[in-house]
Amino acid sequence: MRTLSVDLDERSYPIHIGSGLLSDQERITSCLDNRRAVLITDDTVATHYLQPLAKNWGIPSADQLVLPAGETNKNLATLSSIFDFLLEKKCDRKTILIALGGGVVGDMVGFAAACYQRGIEFIQVPTTLLAQVDSSVGGKTGINHPAGKNMIGAFHQPKAVFIDTDTLTTLPPREISAGLAEVIKYGLISDAELLAWLEDNLERLQGLEADALAHAIERSCATKAAVVSSDETEQGRRAILNLGHTFGHAVETATGYQSWLHGEAVGLGMRMALNLSATVHALPADQIKRVNNLLDRAGLPARLPPASSPDELLKLIYADKKTDAGTLTFITLDTIGNAVINRDITDEQVLQVIRQFL
Amino acid sequence: MRTLSVDLDERSYPIHIGSGLLSDQERITSCLDNRRAVLITDDTVATHYLQPLAKNWGIPSADQLVLPAGETNKNLATLSSIFDFLLEKKCDRKTILIALGGGVVGDMVGFAAACYQRGIEFIQVPTTLLAQVDSSVGGKTGINHPAGKNMIGAFHQPKAVFIDTDTLTTLPPREISAGLAEVIKYGLISDAELLAWLEDNLERLQGLEADALAHAIERSCATKAAVVSSDETEQGRRAILNLGHTFGHAVETATGYQSWLHGEAVGLGMRMALNLSATVHALPADQIKRVNNLLDRAGLPARLPPASSPDELLKLIYADKKTDAGTLTFITLDTIGNAVINRDITDEQVLQVIRQFL
Numbered sequence: 001m002r003t004l005s006v007d008l009d010e011r012s013y014p015i016h017i018g019s020g021l022l023s024d025q026e027r028i029t030s031c032l033d034n035r036r037a038v039l040i041t042d043d044t045v046a047t048h049y050l051q052p053l054a055k056n057w058g059i060p061s062a063d064q065l066v067l068p069a070g071e072t073n074k075n076l077a078t079l080s081s082i083f084d085f086l087l088e089k090k091c092d093r094k095t096i097l098i099a100l101g102g103g104v105v106g107d108m109v110g111f112a113a114a115c116y117q118r119g120i121e122f123i124q125v126p127t128t129l130l131a132q133v134d135s136s137v138g139g140k141t142g143i144n145h146p147a148g149k150n151m152i153g154a155f156h157q158p159k160a161v162f163i164d165t166d167t168l169t170t171l172p173p174r175e176i177s178a179g180l181a182e183v184i185k186y187g188l189i190s191d192a193e194l195l196a197w198l199e200d201n202l203e204r205l206q207g208l209e210a211d212a213l214a215h216a217i218e219r220s221c222a223t224k225a226a227v228v229s230s231d232e233t234e235q236g237r238r239a240i241l242n243l244g245h246t247f248g249h250a251v252e253t254a255t256g257y258q259s260w261l262h263g264e265a266v267g268l269g270m271r272m273a274l275n276l277s278a279t280v281h282a283l284p285a286d287q288i289k290r291v292n293n294l295l296d297r298a299g300l301p302a303r304l305p306p307a308s309s310p311d312e313l314l315k316l317i318y319a320d321k322k323t324d325a326g327t328l329t330f331i332t333l334d335t336i337g338n339a340v341i342n343r344d345i346t347d348e349q350v351l352q353v354i355r356q357f358l
Numbered sequence: 359m360r361t362l363s364v365d366l367d368e369r370s371y372p373i374h375i376g377s378g379l380l381s382d383q384e385r386i387t388s389c390l391d392n393r394r395a396v397l398i399t400d401d402t403v404a405t406h407y408l409q410p411l412a413k414n415w416g417i418p419s420a421d422q423l424v425l426p427a428g429e430t431n432k433n434l435a436t437l438s439s440i441f442d443f444l445l446e447k448k449c450d451r452k453t454i455l456i457a458l459g460g461g462v463v464g465d466m467v468g469f470a471a472a473c474y475q476r477g478i479e480f481i482q483v484p485t486t487l488l489a490q491v492d493s494s495v496g497g498k499t500g501i502n503h504p505a506g507k508n509m510i511g512a513f514h515q516p517k518a519v520f521i522d523t524d525t526l527t528t529l530p531p532r533e534i535s536a537g538l539a540e541v542i543k544y545g546l547i548s549d550a551e552l553l554a555w556l557e558d559n560l561e562r563l564q565g566l567e568a569d570a571l572a573h574a575i576e577r578s579c580a581t582k583a584a585v586v587s588s589d590e591t592e593q594g595r596r597a598i599l600n601l602g603h604t605f606g607h608a609v610e611t612a613t614g615y616q617s618w619l620h621g622e623a624v625g626l627g628m629r630m631a632l633n634l635s636a637t638v639h640a641l642p643a644d645q646i647k648r649v650n651n652l653l654d655r656a657g658l659p660a661r662l663p664p665a666s667s668p669d670e671l672l673k674l675i676y677a678d679k680k681t682d683a684g685t686l687t688f689i690t691l692d693t694i695g696n697a698v699i700n701r702d703i704t705d706e707q708v709l710q711v712i713r714q715f716l
Contacts (some may be wrong), residue, residue: 076438086507092679115473118500122674142476147445152511155475319448 002218006137006225011157015136017217019210021164022049022125028057031123031160040082040109041100042069045127048170053100063089067105072246074104074144082112096121096159102128103135103262107153111139112155118146123157127167129179130263133220136161138228144257148319149249165213176206177299178263183216185270186223188242192337194219240339243331244269250316255305267300268357275353277332280342287336303322303353304358310354314347360576363594365493369515373494375575377568380407386415389481390403391516396449398440398467399458400427403485406528411458421447425463429615430500432462440470440644453481454517455465459485461493461620465511468499473515477515485525487537488621491578493654496586502615506677507607523571534564535657536621542652543628544581547598552577560655598697601689602627608674611665617689625716627659633711635690638700645694661715668712670707
């Protein structure tokens with residue numbers, strides 16, 4: 001078992017990473033410290049992990065809530081059902097929420113914790129690779145709105161994160177690919193060594209070798225933690241974590257959050273960001289090719305959805321919250337391992353990149 | 359014009375208090391600093407102040423939103439309509455919300471600002487005495503749930519507060535009384551001098567004399583600011599601000615937030631807290647009588663609603679978020695000007711007080 005600390009002053013918290021963590025009674029007992037815990041998950045994850053986890057961690061069935069799975073349910077109605085449940089069960093300000101599941105569950109439960117009685121504590125137990133390397137760190141919580149992803153939310157740090165790599169064994173291969181997109185992202189934005197390691201070890205990750213997974217997850221979380229610690233509420237440098245996300249969010253919104261996984265959209269978004277980097281920083285073609293090869297091996301998409309409209313995508317990019325007072329912000333690379341924040345990209349440059357991926 | 363500073367490190371902000379502030383273009387211009395502002399109010403306040411304020415402060419009609427007035431509309435549906443508006447108008451993270459109105463508007467707009475794109479800035483322009491002396495300071499924002507008041511919310515500090523005492527001229531006398539309840543509260547919990555001043559000057563406040571109002575508002579805000587600065591997220595001492603609120607919230611919930619104003623419920627709640635103080639601290643009868651006289655002169659209720667059930671009220675008190683892991687917390691006085699936090703009040707003591715006000 002490895003433990004990584006996310007350093008945010010009084011909001012600092014540990015991330016525990018390892019195989020078999022969900023059976024570790026002692027660690028959770030010391031974390032809960034005799035307080036009441038409510039376990040919230042979705043109906044997909046529930047079939048695999050709800051009963052064993054609730055038993056190991058001693059959570060009675062009256063304190064378990066199962067939400068409908070899927071990004072389309074990450075909305076105000078589901079959030080409201082969490083509040084209804086907590087109030088019906090008379091949960092008070094000392095109650096701790098446990099979010100068991102992927103990014104959707106983590107984002108919603110974290111946001112519910114941020115708002116319930118103006119803020120209670122929560123523990124994240126991410127069960128997808130993407131959630132393990134992405135939403136475990138940073139405290140971003142929230143829900144979607146028909147007009148855009150994560151438009152309503154809060155910064156709320158968890159009390160602790162438990163990452164059991166065994167949970168990845170029940171994950172569909174497409175979701176592993178989606179998680180790999182974010183791992184690759186950390187290599188691209190600030191860890192060229194991780195990128196080289198991924199080129200050598202991608203198949204070990206796809207084969208779910210516990211050691212390799214723990215290494216990739218720890219390295220990814222550490223990179224994210226370093227960036228987040230320096231800029232908790234995304235005023236500046238933290239924006240580099242959005243490499244591929246500006247394009248990616250537009251694709252997700254255009255497809256109604258249904259046909260594409262978030263990591264898949266980010267995977268394509270990173271390819272688009274690389275082409276944009278070729279324009280604005282003359283990023284060499286061989287570097288772009290190297291990354292595209294890795295994304296191909298990870299099984300990530302290389303084309304926009306059929307019948308995409310460049311103008312519509314541009315409009316969605318403007319509607320995204322990463323526009324700052326009407327100015328688009330794009331993350332690009334001047335070389336592998338170094339991200340740059342760009343605020344002077346023209347509409348024509350964006351449209352040109354979109355057309356390259358039609 | 360007086361300016362008070364609420365000292366919360368990087369979240370510090372000024373409260374401007376005076377007559378004619380809503381016409382002061384220079385002050386708001388410097389506060390907005392060329393950023394886009396969206397003005398949100400309710401349909402009662404709109405008839406008096408929306409047009410003049412929007413004109414003076416230069417806010418186009420496309421950036422004005424009018425909500426339905428009243429505590430019954432302080433809910434998830436109205437909050438959701440604010441998000442819809444902001445997204446439809448393509449407001450970004452630099453947009454500043456202006457909350458023009460009473461506590462309901464302030465709480466909801468503040469909470470919308472706390473959650474919109476994970477947090478944007480807002481300016482409070484409270485137009486009721488209660489909002490001026492209460493919600494201006496402390497950063498508590500939120501909405502009600504059928505199961506209880508302010509159950510969903512966030513701590514989110516405003517960028518600035520503009521209190522124009524002239525707005526009180528259009529306020530019904532009942533609302534002035536409700537605001538006086540909170541002013542009296544500050545005297546009771548930590549400012550015996552203010553309480554004595556109120557005994558001498560209550561009629562000047564009821565007559566809306568600008569100087570007297572500015573003095574009472576400034577003194578109230580200063581007391582609240584001192585308490586809040588020492589305990590921003592209500593872990594400890596801040597709880598004293600809840601004098602009268604534990605009983606008061608139960609009354610408001612029992613009556614569906616419709617027939618009683620918040621300040622009226624707090625006024626009665628303070629009388630109840632004084633009787634409880636007689637039991638637990640032997641607070642002298644003459645002190646209780648002195649306060650009851652002042653509350654009478656302020657026009658605040660002295661009896662529970664007809665047909666109140668003590669058992670039901672006790673249940674509502676337990677459902678309130680001020681119960682801490684199943685323990686009731688009550689604020690009492692050991693003398694006028696000094697509040698005590700009590701966590702060992704028995705159900706029987708609470709029921710006994712309730713019965714005294716049937």
